[in-house]
Amino acid sequence: MSDEKHTCCICKGIFFGYGNNPEPVESEGRCCDDCNNSHVIAARIGNLGIIPTDKEIEQMEQDRLAKEKEGEEYGI
Numbered sequence: 001m002s003d004e005k006h007t008c009c010i011c012k013g014i015f016f017g018y019g020n021n022p023e024p025v026e027s028e029g030r031c032c033d034d035c036n037n038s039h040v041i042a043a044r045i046g047n048l049g050i051i052p053t054d055k056e057i058e059q060m061e062q063d064r065l066a067k068e069k070e071g072e073e074y075g076i
Helices: 033-047 054-073
Strands: 005-007 014-016
Antiparallel strands (some): 005 014
């Protein structure tokens, strides 16, 4: 482990060690473990399309309500 002091490119805090690749949050520098865990990993998972966006959730809810209403109209 490196004992060098570094500045996180995301939170601007000080960390020791090698740090982490901040992509896709930042394109240059290194980030601390806290920012890696709370921002970078979440952004990477979000980029995979696994977690629906707020807009996608809203659309799914609208679709569900429309199908529910359609079922009521047909006595289902």
